[in-house]
Amino acid sequence: MENVSTGLKWAIGIILTLLIVAAGISVFMVTQGYFQRGQEQAVSQSVALAQSEFNNYENTTVTGTDVLEAIKRYKDRPFFSIEMKTLLMTGYNHATDKKCYSAANPSVSVTCTTLVTHTLMTDQTQATYVNPTARFKSSIYKDGNGVIRHIRFEQQ
Structure with missing residues (x-):
């Protein structure tokens, strides 16, 4: 038991x-x-x-001051570029890697040819001058992974 x-x-x-x-x-x-x-x-x-x-x-209207601020803020960001279209010219701002991304395909980088710096954009004697009161249509572009690679400002 x-x-x-x-x-x-x-x-x-x-x-x-x-x-x-x-x-x-x-x-x-x-x-x-x-x-x-x-x-x-x-x-x-x-x-x-x-x-x-x-x-x-992102699909907004900004002033020339906002464009200048964006150029200063993102000038050293790698793998990122800013395209600026005024009535007189089209230019790019990019980091030291000299890579630009296009609105058509932000996943592919190309070598930039027209570098527009903050100094050139604030010099009233240059064709690259951005009037602080000008109006720009802004758009952002993402690559295939959803990372923002490009901002485009087009003067209205």
Whole structure:
């Protein structure tokens, strides 16, 4: 009788251990989906925050002062370019990598030929002068990964 009692205790212990392990596994499986969904939301929010600095330039009308500010702010950003079309000329501003991205295909970079610096844009004797009160239509362009690579300002 004692052997039966000991065997029963062992069997009940094994069954309880299996139930506890199964409950732990099921809780893990349920929470894994929540953790993955939370991670995806955190990534999308961080991307939205990173891209929010460009919201002012997404299909809006800005002044020449805003164009000059954008040139100063993004002049050293790698893999990024700004295209500026005035009534007299078209020029690009880019980082030291001398790469520009076109509005047609922002995923492909090309070597820039017409560099327009902030200094040239504020010099009233140059054809590249940007009047601070002029109105520009601004557009942003993203590459295949959804990263903003190009801003285009076109004088109205």
